[in-house]
Amino acid sequence: METTSIADLDPAVAKALESDLLAVADTKLVLGNWFVMCVNNGRSLPDFAALLGQSAAVLGHARSLYLYLVNFGHTYEHLEQGRDAEAIASMNLLDAPPQSWEDFIASIYLAEQASWMLMSGFLKHPDRALAGLAEKIGQETYFHLKYANGWAALFAESGGEAFIEALSARYPLALGWFGDTDSDPLHAAGLRSVPLSALKEGFAREVEKIADVVRLPLDLPDAVEHGTDWRPQSRRNGPLSERLFDVIRFKDPEAVHP
Amino acid sequence: MKRKQINRTVEIGGNRTKFYEVFARKDSHDVLAHVGSIEAPNDDLAQVRAWYVYDQHKWKEMCLVPTDAIVSVTEHDKRVKIKEV
Numbered sequence: 001m002e003t004t005s006i007a008d009l010d011p012a013v014a015k016a017l018e019s020d021l022l023a024v025a026d027t028k029l030v031l032g033n034w035f036v037m038c039v040n041n042g043r044s045l046p047d048f049a050a051l052l053g054q055s056a057a058v059l060g061h062a063r064s065l066y067l068y069l070v071n072f073g074h075t076y077e078h079l080e081q082g083r084d085a086e087a088i089a090s091m092n093l094l095d096a097p098p099q100s101w102e103d104f105i106a107s108i109y110l111a112e113q114a115s116w117m118l119m120s121g122f123l124k125h126p127d128r129a130l131a132g133l134a135e136k137i138g139q140e141t142y143f144h145l146k147y148a149n150g151w152a153a154l155f156a157e158s159g160g161e162a163f164i165e166a167l168s169a170r171y172p173l174a175l176g177w178f179g180d181t182d183s184d185p186l187h188a189a190g191l192r193s194v195p196l197s198a199l200k201e202g203f204a205r206e207v208e209k210i211a212d213v214v215r216l217p218l219d220l221p222d223a224v225e226h227g228t229d230w231r232p233q234s235r236r237n238g239p240l241s242e243r244l245f246d247v248i249r250f251k252d253p254e255a256v257h258p
Numbered sequence: 259m260k261r262k263q264i265n266r267t268v269e270i271g272g273n274r275t276k277f278y279e280v281f282a283r284k285d286s287h288d289v290l291a292h293v294g295s296i297e298a299p300n301d302d303l304a305q306v307r308a309w310y311v312y313d314q315h316k317w318k319e320m321c322l323v324p325t326d327a328i329v330s331v332t333e334h335d336k337r338v339k340i341k342e343v
């Protein structure tokens with residue numbers, strides 16, 4: 001496998017790659033903070049450890065992706081610490097805090113699954129650094145998805161209605177994150193091995209599988225309408241709320257490891 | 259403030275919470291060694307909890323054995339007791 005320099009890419013393709021990676025990284029940033037905020041809702045001591053472990057892994061993914069995005073002319077400090085709410089490209093799915101334990105599990109499952117589908121498209125990226133990063137993220141996401149599956153199996157024992165309800169409510173926001181899949185410049189340029197439309201279909205199939213665990217019908221839309229404030233490059237509608245931004249923003253540069 | 263509500267039967271596994279013994283090795287030359295135990299209501303959650311609780315090394319391999327599946331040789335008809343590491 002050869003290494004491709006970003007400077008050699010068509011500017012529009014390079015921008016599309018940068019946008020996709022930033023969308024995954026920022027989604028991981030917000031997701032990591034979700035885990036941190038919800039640790040005390042863990043159901044037992046080992047559950048606290050599992051939530052903290054997942055938060056560390058997910059925040060690690062965000063930081064690794066920011067580090068890779070330095071190749072696009074950014075500084076790491078700017079990406080991690082210097083952006084305002086408007087510039088954060090996280091999934092709309094994570095804008096509203098979880099309303100229940102079932103909603104928390106449904107939300108983290110959808111965010112992990114959708115962001116992994118997008119990253120999995122780079123497993124055969126010509127830049128081995130990015131392909132390796134995608135592989136590492138996949139290895140760690142395996143446990144995060146298993147965590148949600150384990151909980152889904154428990155929800156099934158009490159009927160599982162609340163979980164299916166949360167999954168149905170949050171799903172359109174995750175599906176919408178894939179954006180317009182009719183054209184895929186990254187696949188056309190050979191940077192994404194699987195077309196975005198196929199990744200989106202794969203995501204829908206995976207969500208149906210977790211509904212099967214609960215053994216309840218799940219009626220999912222095939223497509224969602226984006227509002228007028230949809231920003232395709234950020235894969236989101238509108239800016240992050242100031243309240244959520246205050247949770248996820250970088251607060252203490254003094255505490256950073258050099 | 260809304261209090262956390264936990265359905266003990268469903269969410270913690272009620273009376274059928276299982277215990278698992280955790281075995282791991284750092285590389286293929288090591289023997290698979292007992293590193294501890296974990297409680298979980300099902301195999302999926304047990305795997306994740308074990309992976310994150312016993313993360314002191316970058317394990318090459320980790321596996322779980324349900325404690326109930328262990329047949330005691332020295333203490334016939336008694337529940338197996340494995341010393342925590």
